[in-house]
Amino acid sequence: MALTARVRTRDGWAVSHAVVTLTDAHGVQVLRAEADEEGQVRDLTGLAPGAYTVIVTAVGYAPVAASAIVTASGYAEVGVVTLARQGGEELPPPxxxxxxxxxxxxxxxxxxxxxxxxxxxxxxxxxxxxxxxxxxxxxxxxxxxxxxxxxxxxxxxxxxxxxxxxxxxxxxxxxxxxxxxxxxxxxxxxxxxxxxxxxxxxxxxxxxxxxxxxxxxxxxxxxxxxxxxxxxxxxxxxxxxxxxxxxxxxxxxxxxxxxxxxxxxxxxxxxxx
Structure with a gap:
């Protein structure tokens, strides 16, 4: 039983200080995990099958929310989560x-x-x-x-x-x-x-x-x-x-x-x- 994710910047670098939070259908936090030096997240907490919301945060980056499905085996693979720098511009200033x-x-x-x-x-x-x-x-x-x-x-x-x-x-x-x-x-x-x-x-x-x-x-x-x-x-x-x-x-x-x-x-x- 595990949740896995990889957190990256938009140009492919690992975000080593990212935090992944999982909430259930009622908005209750059921898991919190931190990324390692390679931006990898792996948590062995057992989870009940169903739909969850994944929230990925990191200092200096805009938070990202996504949906995740926990299978009958208690496994959820989030995949690659891409974070954008916070406080930057959508386009470079003229x-x-x-x-x-x-x-x-x-x-x-x-x-x-x-x-x-x-x-x-x-x-x-x-x-x-x-x-x-x-x-x-x-x-x-x-x-x-x-x-x-x-x-x-x-x-x-x-x-x-x-x-x-x-x-x-x-x-x-x-x-x-x-x-x-x-x-x-x-x-x-x-x-x-x-x-x-x-x-x-x-x-x-x-x-x-x-x-x-x-x-x-x-x-x-x-x-x-x-x-x-x-x-x-x-x-x-x-x-x-x-x-x-x-x-x-x-x-x-x-x-x-x-x-x-x-x-x-x-x-x-x-x-x-």
Whole structure:
């Protein structure tokens, strides 16, 4: 007999201080359990079969209520409960936001040999987000990435990626992205339409963006968090190098998955820390 749940933030982190309360049909509390360091809740209290209300709370987060059914065996599986930061905004306040590179990641994933993935990231980049005051769909983002800052954890591979076969950093030192429109795809999700310039070639690229929330930081500022993904075809940017190792299997996949985890600070200046 047990109740189980997993408590997460909107970007997938465990909420280790969450509290789960179970009330019966009369509103009487019958169980109270705390999450562990991994955000897991497991309580072995015996419960009578029936319908219950689950209330999940945590300091700094808005409470969430959900229904749960306890089976004849006394078992109830709540599943993943997602908490949103309390005191944040439903949308980022309008105005300029500066991406904090120390707390953001610009990554890319490529398939290797058809069976695994190789991950890399760019360590030198800057971006500004302008949230429109009239309608968020008129917002825009401008980003610049130093192409030679690619880091996959392997020096030989990184040197090859900087060569003419791939990024050609000697001739094209910067990668830029400029958006021109947003299309809503949910209450906190958008498709960002823009143009990516890489190796001197300009191609339309859509970013699939999720807004994770806004809150105060320890330095007296306001931060907003975002996650975005995109898929690029290497041939669109004249990166045609490859090796066929066997039976038509390419050493490197033809597509790249871009993964962005971004913190942006309201205003045009970043904190010292």
């Amino acid at each position: 105005g300029p936001w500066t991406v904090d590179p120390a707390h953001s990641t610009v990554g890319a994933v490529a398939q290797h040999l058809g069976i695994s993935s190789v991950r890399g990231r760019f360590t030198d980049f800057a971006a500004v987000i302008e949230v429109a005051p009239d309608d968020v769909v008129h917002s825009r983002v401008d980003a610049v990435i130093r192409a030679d800052s690619i880091d996959t954890g392997n020096r030989t591979r990184d040197e090859h990626l900087r060569s003419e076969d791939f990024l050609f950093v000697d001739k094209y030192p910067e990668i830029t992205y400029r958006s021109h429109a947003l299309t809503p795809s949910g209450t906190d999700r958008w498709t960002v339409h823009g143009e990516l310039t890489m190796r001197g070639l300009v191609r339309p690229v859509d970013l699939f963006l999720s807004y994770l929330g806004t809150g105060a930081d320890p330095w007296g500022g306001t931060r907003a968090a975002f996650r975005a993904t995109a898929e690029l075809r290497r041939e669109d940017f004249a990166m045609n190098y490859n090796q066929i190792v066997q039976a038509g299997i390419a050493a490197i996949g033809t597509t790249l998955r871009v993964e962005l985890d971004v913190q942006a600070v309201r205003g045009t200046e970043l904190p010292a820390a």
